[in-house]
Amino acid sequence: MMELTRKGEYAIRGIIYLAQQPPGQVALISEIANAADVPQSFLAKIFQSFAKLGLVNSSRGTGGGFTLARPAGSITLREVVEAVEGPILPNRCLLGDPCARGGGCLVHGVWKDVQFQVVQILDGVTIESLAQRP
Numbered sequence: 529m530m531e532l533t534r535k536g537e538y539a540i541r542g543i544i545y546l547a548q549q550p551p552g553q554v555a556l557i558s559e560i561a562n563a564a565d566v567p568q569s570f571l572a573k574i575f576q577s578f579a580k581l582g583l584v585n586s587s588r589g590t591g592g593g594f595t596l597a598r599p600a601g602s603i604t605l606r607e608v609v610e611a612v613e614g615p616i617l618p619n620r621c622l623l624g625d626p627c628a629r630g631g632g633c634l635v636h637g638v639w640k641d642v643q644f645q646v647v648q649i650l651d652g653v654t655i656e657s658l659a660q661r662p
Contacts, residue, residue, distance in 0.1 A: 532609065538566040539574045539612045540605070540658075546584065547600035547659035554593040574612055581611050600659055606650035616646050 541564035549555055557575060561568035575594055578584040585597045596603065610616065619639040 533613060535570070535574065536609055536613045538564070538571060539578075539608055542566060542571050542574060543578065543583065543596075543603070543608050543655055544659050546594060546596055547603075547655045549595075552595060554587065554595055556593040560594065577611050578608075581607075583607065583611060596655075600656035601654050603655040604651050605653040605655065605658070606647060608655065609650060616643055616650070 542560050545560050545563045546555055557572050558568055560566075560575075561571045564571070575584055575586065579586045579594075579597075582597050583603060584594045586592070586594050606616070619635075
């Protein structure tokens with residue numbers, strides 16, 4: 529079963545909060561964690577992953593914190609989810625692992641379709657569109 533973990537939920541809440549700030553405004557991890565109701569140490573690790581992937585910029589020292597690295601309209605929900613959860617895979621067989629049943633899997637094509645549909649939906653949602661919801 530495909531399920532978004534707590535880490536994925538925290539990642540989405542944190543980056544949406546960042547997208548709701550005025551452009552270029554630096555947000556402290558403590559501020560983001562408090563606003564998104566996420567443990568600060570957990571969110572710090574998530575945002576380190578975001579920084580490595582170019583979703584956020586981080587700055588240290590006085591006035592340091594995080595800003596979006598790109599406009600929120602160009603960051604998709606898929607990018608955020610995959611940054612912390614890995615690729616969207618409804619079944620292990622899509623990793624390329626040989627199926628224990630050999631070539632006789634009648635469901636493989638269905639899993640491919642599920643994966644394609646989920647990816648399409650997540651690619652169609654931007655962080656900007658989520659940040660603008662009431």
